[in-house]
Amino acid sequence: GAGVSQTPSNKVTEKGKYVELRCDPISGHTALYWYRQSLGQGPEFLIYFQGTGAADDSGLPNDRFFAVRPEGSVSTLKIQRTERGDSAVYLCASSPEDRGNEAFFGQGTRLTVV
């Protein structure tokens, strides 16, 4: 079956612009996670959704970052007033309700802020 899908795969934007990154989880998975992976680092947690609600947003670095999951499926990560330090690969993962500790990852969106 289809895995976690992230679009776009690559995004180049100018400093100060607004960007949206999309994640389509595996069908039926209730949990959805966003991570950010900077060059040479492991992924860092940003936010976790259980259904439509954000169960844990403690990893969002500041109020320029926001994420939604209005219907409990697709999620969008939104970044306002982008800065060069936001450049990274943004990873999305999903988990089924009954195996909450196994996360299935998408291929990521590489964001470059110039």
Add this chain to the structure above:
Amino acid sequence: AQSVTQLDSQVPVFEEAPVELRCNYSSSVSVYLFWYVQYPNQGLQLLLKYLSGSTLVKGINGFEAEFNKSQTSFHLRKPSVHISDTAEYFCAVSKTGGGNKLTFGTGTQLKVEL
């Protein structure tokens, strides 16, 4: 809070030789432990996980890992590597009992040479 240390950023090894990738963690609460692999231009894929029970866990592609609570380690091993094992390997932990966010190490690049 949890933290994960992968001391080796790169591990070169010849094909058919054994390999061990080291992982140590720190946590004030019980954790689940994971190893993920990231092949070039692909998403993270779960290799194996320890949730409970036997401390020796076997994963895909002939990999295994042993949970050592007293040494807070979860080293990954393979008795004979192949060229196709060349990839980045990440160790990760999550708290038991809810809150499924993963804390990752910085990764170990395994390079298998002929």
